[in-house]
Amino acid sequence: MYHAVILCGGAGTRLWPLTRQAMPKQFLPLTSDKPLLVETYERLRRSAPPDRIWLVGGRLHERSMRELLPQLPPGNVIVEPIARDSAGAVGLAMARLLRHDPDAVFTAFHSDHIIRNGQQFDAAVALASRIAADGPIVNVGAAPTYPETGYGYVERGRQVATGEGVVAFEVIKFHEKPDAELAAEYVRSGRFLWNVGMFTWRASVIRDLFRQHQPGSVERFETTERMLERDPDRALATFSELPRISIDYAILEKATNRVVIEADLGWLDVGDWSAMGAVRRGDSGPTVRVDAEGSYLWSSNPRKVLAAVGVGDLVVVDTDDALLVVPRSRAQDVKRVVDELKARGLDAVL
Amino acid sequence: MYHAVILCGGAGTRLWPLTRQAMPKQFLPLTSDKPLLVETYERLRRSAPPDRIWLVGGRLHERSMRELLPQLPPGNVIVEPIARDSAGAVGLAMARLLRHDPDAVFTAFHSDHIIRNGQQFDAAVALASRIAADGPIVNVGAAPTYPETGYGYVERGRQVATGEGVVAFEVIKFHEKPDAELAAEYVRSGRFLWNVGMFTWRASVIRDLFRQHQPGSVERFETTERMLERDPDRALATFSELPRISIDYAILEKATNRVVIEADLGWLDVGDWSAMGAVRRGDSGPTVRVDAEGSYLWSSNPRKVLAAVGVGDLVVVDTDDALLVVPRSRAQDVKRVVDELKARGLDAVL
Numbered sequence: 001m002y003h004a005v006i007l008c009g010g011a012g013t014r015l016w017p018l019t020r021q022a023m024p025k026q027f028l029p030l031t032s033d034k035p036l037l038v039e040t041y042e043r044l045r046r047s048a049p050p051d052r053i054w055l056v057g058g059r060l061h062e063r064s065m066r067e068l069l070p071q072l073p074p075g076n077v078i079v080e081p082i083a084r085d086s087a088g089a090v091g092l093a094m095a096r097l098l099r100h101d102p103d104a105v106f107t108a109f110h111s112d113h114i115i116r117n118g119q120q121f122d123a124a125v126a127l128a129s130r131i132a133a134d135g136p137i138v139n140v141g142a143a144p145t146y147p148e149t150g151y152g153y154v155e156r157g158r159q160v161a162t163g164e165g166v167v168a169f170e171v172i173k174f175h176e177k178p179d180a181e182l183a184a185e186y187v188r189s190g191r192f193l194w195n196v197g198m199f200t201w202r203a204s205v206i207r208d209l210f211r212q213h214q215p216g217s218v219e220r221f222e223t224t225e226r227m228l229e230r231d232p233d234r235a236l237a238t239f240s241e242l243p244r245i246s247i248d249y250a251i252l253e254k255a256t257n258r259v260v261i262e263a264d265l266g267w268l269d270v271g272d273w274s275a276m277g278a279v280r281r282g283d284s285g286p287t288v289r290v291d292a293e294g295s296y297l298w299s300s301n302p303r304k305v306l307a308a309v310g311v312g313d314l315v316v317v318d319t320d321d322a323l324l325v326v327p328r329s330r331a332q333d334v335k336r337v338v339d340e341l342k343a344r345g346l347d348a349v350l
Numbered sequence: 351m352y353h354a355v356i357l358c359g360g361a362g363t364r365l366w367p368l369t370r371q372a373m374p375k376q377f378l379p380l381t382s383d384k385p386l387l388v389e390t391y392e393r394l395r396r397s398a399p400p401d402r403i404w405l406v407g408g409r410l411h412e413r414s415m416r417e418l419l420p421q422l423p424p425g426n427v428i429v430e431p432i433a434r435d436s437a438g439a440v441g442l443a444m445a446r447l448l449r450h451d452p453d454a455v456f457t458a459f460h461s462d463h464i465i466r467n468g469q470q471f472d473a474a475v476a477l478a479s480r481i482a483a484d485g486p487i488v489n490v491g492a493a494p495t496y497p498e499t500g501y502g503y504v505e506r507g508r509q510v511a512t513g514e515g516v517v518a519f520e521v522i523k524f525h526e527k528p529d530a531e532l533a534a535e536y537v538r539s540g541r542f543l544w545n546v547g548m549f550t551w552r553a554s555v556i557r558d559l560f561r562q563h564q565p566g567s568v569e570r571f572e573t574t575e576r577m578l579e580r581d582p583d584r585a586l587a588t589f590s591e592l593p594r595i596s597i598d599y600a601i602l603e604k605a606t607n608r609v610v611i612e613a614d615l616g617w618l619d620v621g622d623w624s625a626m627g628a629v630r631r632g633d634s635g636p637t638v639r640v641d642a643e644g645s646y647l648w649s650s651n652p653r654k655v656l657a658a659v660g661v662g663d664l665v666v667v668d669t670d671d672a673l674l675v676v677p678r679s680r681a682q683d684v685k686r687v688v689d690e691l692k693a694r695g696l697d698a699v700l
Contacts, residue, residue, distance in 0.1 A: 017657070288690045290683055295675075305672040305699045307367070307687045310680035314661070316673070322655040323668055325645075325675055330660035333640055337657045340638045349655045 001052060002129045003106040004044040005093045007086065008037065008057030008065055010112060013338040014272040014331065017322035018298075021350050026112035027064040030270060031279055037068055037111045043118060044109065047125045054078060054096070055111075056089040081224065081236035087250040088242055091210060091217060095225035098203045105132050107200040108247070114279065116266025120166060124263040127163030128200035131259055137252065138200040139171065139260045141193025142267045147183035150271065152176055152195040154260045163261070171258035174248070193260060196267050199252065209251045217242060273315040273324075274331035296328075322349045351402060352479045353456040354394040355443045358387065358407030358415055359433060360462060363688040364622040364681065367672035368648075371700050376462035377414040380620060381629055387461045388418055393468060394459065397475045404428060404446070405461075406439040431574065431586035437600040438592055441560060441567060445575035447553045454553040455482050458597070463546065464629065466616025470516060474613040477513030478550035486609045487602065488550040489521065491543025492617045497533035500621065502526055502545040504610045513611070521608035524598070543610060546617050549602065559601045567592060623665040623674075624681035646678075672699045 012024030019025045026037045034042075037055075044053055055065050056078045065077050078096055080089060090108050097104040107128060115121045128138040141154045156169035174195065178186060186192035210217045220238050227235035252258075270276050277296035285302040289295060292308035299306055299318035308314065313328040326334055341350055362374030369375045376387045384392075387405075394403055405415050406428045415427050428442055440458050447454040457478060465471045478488040491504045506519035524545065528536060536542035560567045570588050577585035602608075620626050627646035635652040639645060642658035649656055649668035658664065663678040676684055691700055 017655070286694075286696055288687050288694075290686045290690070291680075297673075299673065301671075303671065305367070305691065305696060307672065307674045307684075307691075309674070309676040309683045309687060311664070311675055311677065314675060316675055318668065318673055321651075321653065322657065323647075323649065323666070323673070324657045324659075325642075325661055325664060325666055326659040327661065330641075333659045334657075336640045337638050337659060340640070341655065341657075344636075344638075346636055346655060 001101050001104060002048055003052045003054060003097055003101070003104050004048045005054045005056060005090070005097075005106050005108050006037065006040055006044070006111045007089050007108055008055050008061055008111045009080075009083065009086070009089055010110075012112075013335045015270075015276065016334055016338050017319045017324050017349060018300075018317055022060050023064070024061070024112070025270065027061070027068065030276070031114060035068055036114070037065070040109060040111050040113070041069055043115060043121060044125075046118075046122055047129075051076065054093055054106075056080060056093050057111075058083055078225075079228070081228070081232065081239045083244070084239060084242045085244045086247040087214070087217075087245045088239065090206065090247045091221040091242075092225055092239070094203050094206055094210075095218075095221040098207065099225065102204065104203040105129050105200065106203060107198060109198055110269075112270070113196065113198075114266075114268040114270060116268070117264055120263040121265050123164040123166045124198075124261045124265070125200075127161065127166055127168060127261055130163075131161060131168060131261075132200040132202055132205075135202065135205055136257045136259045137205070137255050138168070139252075139258065140196055140198045140200075140265070141260045141262055142196050142265050143262060144183075144187045144192065144194050147178075147180060147187045148194065149177055149180055149183050151269070153178065153183075153186050153192045154195045155192055156260050156262065160259055166261050166263045168259050168261045171260045174253060193262055194267070196265065196269070197248075199247070206251065209255055213254050214243075214245075214250055272331035273317065273326060273334060274328040277315055277328060351451050351454060352398055353402045353404060353447055353451070353454050354398045355404045355406060355440070355447075355456050355458045356387065356390055356394070356461045357436065357439050357458055358405050358411055358461045359430075359436070359439055360460075362462070363685050365620075365626065366684055366688050367669045367674055367699060368650075368667055372410050373414070374411070374462070375620065377411070377418065380626070381464060385418055386464070387415070390459060390461050390463070391419055393465060393471060394475075396468075396472055397479075401426065404443055404456075406430060406443050407461075408433055428575075429578065431578070431582065431589045433594070434589060434592045435594045436597040437564070437567075437595045438589065440556065440597045441571040441592070442575055442589075444553050444556050444560075445568075445571040448557065449575065452554065455479050455550065456553060457548060457550040459548055460619075462620070463548075464616075464618040464620060466618070467614055470613040471615050473514040473516045474611045474615070475550075477511065477516055477518060477611055480513075481511060481518060481609055481611075482550040482552055482555075485552065485555060486607045487555070487605050488518070489602075489608065489610045490546055490548045490550075490615070491610045491612055492546050492615050493612060494533075494537050494542065494544050497528075497530060497537045498544065499527060499530055499533050501619070503528065503533075503536050503542045504545045505542055506610050506612065510609055516611050516613045518609050518611045521610045524603060543612055544617070546615065546619070547598075549597070556601065559605055563604050564593075564595075564600055622681035623667065623676060623684060624678040627665055627678060 012019035153175040155172040161168040224239040288307040290309040295308045295314045297306040362369035503525040505522040511518040574589040638657040640659040645658045645664045647656040
């Protein structure tokens with residue numbers, strides 16, 4: 001059976017002060033009046049019933065997960081005892097799914113991505129689950145619309161299958177985030193896709209790959225999964241033994257039988273304030289711009305007047321207890337503000 | 351007898367959103383825990399008793415004037431029926447003083463200037479009142495410490511008198527705000543002083559000058575002054591007939607018998623956020639600067655965390671209901687924000 005697993009990790013430090021440790025962006029409404037997690041869930045409901053949709057996230061976020069999606073069976077919310085990166089989250093979900101459904105095929109979705117083309121998304125999910133049932137690991141890639149240097153790329157080879165308006169190719173190679181020149185080359189070639197990090201596989205296949213590439217990990221996933229409610233201390237102790245490692249690095253880069261589906265998802269990963277400024281339409285409230293047309297001004301108080309004079313590409317984010325100013329070009333460095341706040345023990349605003 | 355008149359007008363639009371129409375900077379503590387008006391009053395108390403210290407200001411500010419200086423006799427707070435620039439304020443004060451003291455000599459002080467050298471200030475006031483008693487109009491000038499283009503300059507001639515550590519010169523000419531090149535030349539010459547706008551004169555002398563250069567004005571000042579409490583409508587109607595004109599333009603530029611006292615006042619006119627950033631020491635609360643050492647960050651909420659990344663000379667001012675970002679170099683243009691707010695009827699934050 002097909003299952004959808006939504007990964008709810010991710011600290012969202014680069015969108016501080018809007019996002020906080022306990023409230024990363026997946027739990028906030030960004031582009032509509034619904035939190036991104038709810039939008040993700042509603043999108044997946046077209047492909048799977050609630051009892052085959054699963055959430056994986058940390059203790060700090062358990063309450064948000066359950067409150068935002070009360071329609072899920074309680075056991076479908078999997079709370080990691082401690083963060084062990086995406087390999088840990090996928091492995092724990094794999095262990096739970098296999099206990100319920102030894103034939104499970106599942107996709108690991110990010111909870112905080114924006115998908116604007118639902119039809120292509122549904123077609124990609126349907127084709128991915130069909131192909132993955134036969135063994136391959138299936139990624140979905142978005143045709144790049146510009147030479148983005150902040151994403152990884154997938155190099156595609158010959159066509160292997162087609163779905164409703166989407167096409168599957170063999171994977172030649174995964175490529176790290178390129179520099180500007182290389183990104184331009186990728187886009188020109190027409191053979192490179194943005195890696196949107198949306199992988200589909202048989203649970204049993206990923207288990208075999210964990211066995212092969214991360215010896216001892218499968219036993220720990222299974223023990224942790226069984227002990228989560230029964231013996232939380234043992235679950236924590238067991239899960240803690242696992243390395244902090246991404247699923248890409250742990251498994252995907254080492255796998256051989258890989259397929260990528262090209263789909264026009266209208267995909268966006270709003271990873272920092274520069275991207276956010278491009279996604280959000282309209283101001284939070286009254287604004288005055290004097291020679292500051294390109295500035296992004298936002299306050300959590302919709303009655304607050306925001307005024308900018310003579311600033312070209314500035315992002316200004318105002319909340320009750322914190323205020324940030326940063327040029328779009330430096331948006332990635334907001335993480336350094338959060339690091340500094342941590343170092344100074346200013347926990348109230350983290 | 352010597353009197354001190356404190357001019358409390360001035361909208362302070364260039365320090366928005368800290369200052370508002372009803373709360374310009376003279377009523378706020380800027381560099382200490384005392385409002386500038388109170389600091390000005392306490393400075394003048396060394397030269398005159400409370401019953402010879404007078405305030406002139408608008409209706410919008412009557413309450414602040416009376417509340418901040420309850421020790422003044424009520425009649426010493428002169429409330430203008432409508433704003434008629436500095437000529438109106440000085441003329442009204444002149445009329446009131448002459449009714450009490452036909453031999454009055456008085457200085458018109460700004461309520462919102464910063465004077466850091468009290469000894470030189472006291473000596474300048476003493477010398478100015480002594481000279482003015484004999485007829486001249488006496489200005490005080492500060493030796494420029496750098497080629498400021500935002501101030502007017504006074505060109506001095508030969509020495510005419512000395513006081514305790516201060517020297518009086520004849521005035522050759524008043525000069526408008528210069529460009530950078532001219533300002534540098536002024537400073538190099540050693541013969542130019544900053545015009546700090548602090549004039550001392552006999553009330554009868556200034557009355558004669560009003561008669562000569564602004565025909566009809568003295569009668570209106572006298573009628574308004576008599577009617578202020580007795581017949582406010584008539585006071586308003588009479589005062590409204592006067593032109594909006596500065597005392598510099600109405601009288602001072604046309605007078606001939608003028609003296610300037612050079613004094614090292616430690617004088618500052620904090621006219622915009624660029625100057626404010628230079629005056630204020632310390633942050634309003636917790637701040638984080640990443641490559642933003644030169645930025646000025648201020649919030650009315652001392653617990654709010656203010657963070658700036660990669661902004662060199664930015665001024666950020668945050669209040670409950672309004673937020674401003676502006677580079678120091680554009681500080682003068684904050685006035686345009688206020689104009690825009692007025693035009694859009696956003697009166698709540700004016």
